[in-house]
Amino acid sequence: MRAIITILVIAALASVPLWLRDPYLLNALITTGIFVIGAMSLNLLLGFTGQLSLGHIAFFGIGAYVSALTSLGFDIGLPGGLRLVHTPWPPIIGFVLAILIAGLCGYFVGLLSFRVRGAYFVIVTISFAEVVRLVALNWVELTQGPLALTNIPSIALPLPGFGELTLRTKMQNYYLVLVVALTAYFLIARLVHSHFGRSMRGLMENETLAVSVGIDVTRTLTVAAVISAAIAGAAGSLYAHYIRIIDPEVFAFINTVTMVIMVISGGKGSLAGPVVGGLIFGLLPVALRPVMAPEAQWIAYGGVLIAILFVLPRGIVPSLAQRLTRRRSATTALAPVALTETGAKEPA
């Protein structure tokens, strides 16, 4: 049943560019997809370890800049009159480096901030994002500062024997984003259903007890932070090569807030939550464009968020799932539940 739904959803998503010819809508779907990946990575921390990272966009932006600079090349002066010159590499290498370097930054932020929890962790992550934004703004020699990095090449997939395929059209980019999003989704699904995912849940629910059965807090939270940051970095790289221009505004706080709203409205701690929330808040601007000025739209987002949380307080996916199981268990209350039923539950 679950597998059938999964296949149907994937098929539906894959069919979109075949019938949707409007480039404006397709563009909205691609950028929404990129933000959905970011929201999924945020959900790994917020929903499954309970740590709120309000600087999550930093990893996204680092991924974008690393990928852009790798494929554009740079020439910067170092102390002592030395120069560091990097000639352009293929964007696909930029994509890989974006994942690695964003993950590395996640490691350091994780190490630093999991010594402090709760409000302190939130502040550390906000500060981190702000510091990275200021670096991007002021290290003009490397990043062009507010003048932005322009002419970022599109991603080209190396095809052995055929040369390479440069992804220029919207349709190609849609499929690229879809493939990365699905990979991220199933990676996170495997992770949270594994042994490691149970450690994360244990820590979130009752840290003292989790530690007493041998769960290593620092390791568990750091690994979660690294994977979360790496996925955000991948999303950032996709963004850079699709939009093909990035400036320090990518680190704006509002972008983190957007991701948090996607996760909270869809349902933190559920796999599909950030996808549902991301699609709603990613496509709402498109739906509202004919009827509202962009400034007024922010008011509408607030209204929609409040409405969702008023009706479905735990977020769309968990609240609906709860209602569904309640209805089902009301009809089959007397049927005995075999142990193997959860035992055989497949991840994803």
Add this chain to the structure above:
Amino acid sequence: MTARSIAMTIDQVAVRFGGLVAISDMSFTVGDGEIVSLIGPNGAGKTTAFNVMTGFLTPSAGHVTYQGTTLTGLKPHEIADLGLIRTFQRTSVFPNDTVYDNLLIGLHRQGRVRLLDAILGLPGARASERRLRQRAGELLEWVGLERRAHDAAGSLSYGEQRLVGVALALAAEPSMLLLDEPVSGMNASETHRFVELIRSIRDRGITILLVEHDMPMVMTVSDRIVVLNYGRIIAEGTPDVIRNHPAVIEAYLGHGAGRA
């Protein structure tokens, strides 16, 4: 007490919180496979002693040794890795997970597989998952909670939650188990069943250190009893010795001792 090998040594341990002395100069040993109880009035320092033994608290002086390893400076999860597992008075379960999932979390030490193997779903990781699920089922049966397997642990009665707490601790495969007031909140028949459970745990070769207020239960189950008052050990011996010890009667048990 015949010549057992010593599992745990508490050597001149003292704990001070600012000017408050919670434990002063506490020394005793627990033998392999023994059931030892730590008793004393409220505030005598029993839970503090547990926190020192399991690394949640660093002693101001002295040290604890378990199977030859000094525990000072080890983190709680590292001490758990030595096979020294505790239960808690209050926070004994993961409330939002089912009882079954609680045990799977408790089986952490048995289920370590490489993260990449788990993500890729390699055969080794899958086999490990199957083993864990089977083991969780066995543990549920052992503590008698099969029927509550799919209920959220937080929705169980207080007594049942204590059982989940013990099952969780057992899931971590302890060589020594520290039980912090396990029968508080249980009725007489639940307590009786729990005594049987403690014995069956010991019969599997697990050493047990018990903190408990229920005197009849302590007298029935213990091989040896250590009595604390105001952070100091005032008596130590078999239940019979403790029952008739003048210092204990005066400090703690009062006239009720004879009833047990």
